Amino acid sequence: MPFTELGLQQTLATRLLNLGYMRPASAHTKTIPAILNGTSLFVGSPSGAGFTESAMISIINLSTTQAQSRRAYIILSASDDHKHIYEQRLKLLMGDEIQIDIITNLERFAAPTTQATILISTPQEFHNYLEQSSTNRELSYTLLLTETDEMVARGAKPQLLALSDYLSKECQIIICTSKITKSVKSISRSLQYKPKWLTLGPNNKEPRNIAHQAWPVPKTMKDQLLLKLSSKLHNAKAIIIVNDQQYATKLARRMRTRKLKAAAVRAVDALETYSRFESNDIQMLILPDQLNRSISLEGVTHIIHYHLPDNPQDYLTASIIAPGAIHMSIISPNDEERLIEIEDVLKRPLSRNILTNFDYTDKFSKSKHETTTRKKKRRKGKQQTKFEWDPDIPRTWGDQNAIRANPEKTPLEEWSPSPLPSVWLDKNLRKNTKSGSAKNRPSRRDKQYRRNHNGNKFSRTTKQ
Template structure:
């Protein structure tokens, strides 16, 4: 008898998950499923993404749904459209043999009339994003006053995306006697606050330590000069010819630039950022999920809620300011028991920030040298030979062309034929890496004077940008920035990441270059491309962060 069978799940559900390839439960499933089948106590579950959380709450809920009641019995909230759709799809697969369970999925950017129709047909399980869910509650189309289960999935992400007010608006209409299930990868103070406010003596399940990275992920870093960041990225891709990963960048502009460079250089890559329409985003994600793309370049905001299996690598083009962001990034690989690698590209002045992340995740990063040209060429060569050796040849399709091919190549002996073939396929790597320099930085023998020369232009730009100009504007590189006073600071839970996220969320569809960000105890400053000065003021007019009103105004530039 398997552990799934011993949990008391119905035969129809066991059959469905067997068809899905479920063999043994994951740790979170092993702990949560029996508990939720036997108890109506609230529960807090701490586990990384990709640990099987949907089945952990979905299987027991599906089993206990009363199919005779044509009204919402379970409400599952997730931070993004993609995750909501994935959860709904998984629940449909789990319940396919039950036949009578209706599932509605609610999210913005789609026809609300179709979602209302799905509710009116008697949806017993509702999966939604907070904004659209609250909208339908206010319209009187979704009634949550009799739900028995409320699930907050990726709760920390929902809070970091500014959904606190929406969650409050939804939860106030739910019955006190419901069972509330909170799933989160990290346990910041805001999650503790939600648990204390909306849950009654919750039972806690933890898979691994709080706020730590996945056990299946190796954490590597490459130490380079900042100017060599893109060169290092290409070498990482070249030394891993079968890479299937996400490259995280800080801003939408950087995401576009990196993805464009990769595509121009012949790599199988594309970008995911806030300027894409929903149709464009769906197209990119379909290609990536289908493995027609090897590398997806994305911002943290754009990548939220993506549920993609079998990623071999996560690459941090920049080290995030918030260690918890790193936890979420790295947790996208090494899932479902598989191994993964999280790579971070840093320069020497970021070593302190790297140590902060190490302390947060409870793991040491391994310094790895950026591969040299000879090493990359060797790896690519043998990868090519492996492909040739293992390719399946369709004799019937190729047969008509072979006589001409044999005749054309008859003058070459076996050894020369192999050499010609390898050279045609392999020449670009040999040519590109011929004489390629070593871009590694030696931590011990680091030449600060040399680095100073490398970064002299950056320092000059920073110096120039600090000179006041009319209207609180400063110039850096090719951009002229407007500097804003931001009314919240560290004591309000603000970080650099929070401000970047808010700019992206409050100004969707706009490609806004973000300048320097300074977070102080009670307030902050940030810069954006001055072409968007009026847009920023308008966008932040009614903005809130974790329930707190945000005020911004043009600041006098630093002197």
């Protein structure tokens, strides 16, 4: 079924096809027609299943078709960093074919005109705007709340509840949350009027309907990003897939230093490790192999692909084995080609996620143990100053960072060899300059005590 049958414009449907959406997924078929008809939705699904993305696609379509109506399209995010992330996602979905003014600063936002406009804001900023604006009563809103549980965790629940004083029942409210908590339910009761509930239902036959997330990071910072994500996964039960037994043991040791219950599967105690994981004694199981059906997946919430498999069918198999888990892939620039092959198998692109409170520019820092051992092994002597290498500056044998000297060359016609040193010519002098001959050297046989091949001393006796 093409996207045009869901009610999308041909331009937007073509853009989705160019991005890699071969056909609508389950999240698209459930979400897009309902939003285009003006229905309020309550979506309980983890990020990566496609529901939030489907809501953004619907808002793009509505803002272009109903640009002249008195309706404002608002997307609320958890923080300013999240605002930038959703702005980039909107621009990716629109491309150059669709012209929509995306506003992240409320000072530029005005009443809807003929120009298609989408506002991205935070709960606090949008609440302050509704308090100060005099035209808010005349407008109707299509409001999308992304990551509502994250906004509640950041303390935005009072501002979200206060929005009900300015929004009428005619407003269309779409709430997306990965965790359905009491606070999120209270926000739904306060803002929404007869919403339609949608939840993620695992389907083994359609792996593209499962929640997939891609987290790009420099190769040297994979461990740091994994530790940061693991600390955010409260009460989560995860399986981390790596491609090396030695690295699995090293990664488990490092995670335990961060007070995370992690263990690597080894051949000597694999059954004991599996039993501890089933009894929830271990929350992070590091598997140095592909996921198989012999492992009990009861209660597993996340499958983290630290190393992507060489064959994309192995990733597809892991998705089918654990359809109820969130599949997270930590990728470096070298893994981008493998991820594209996985997207071709899933027949849908995977959005690249960015962790807001993580410094991607931080350099990889070595542990104190490694630095101290290297200092001990370093020879004593004058420490050389280190300079940054510049490939445009040639090197010399004396100083590696000095500019190579270019002396004036003597023409071949004017050059003549200098006389050789006398020590090279006088043969007798050369003999006398030798530092002792073999006859004058003291022999080891003259020593009174000798050692045999076992290292024991014995006295040398002369025969009578």
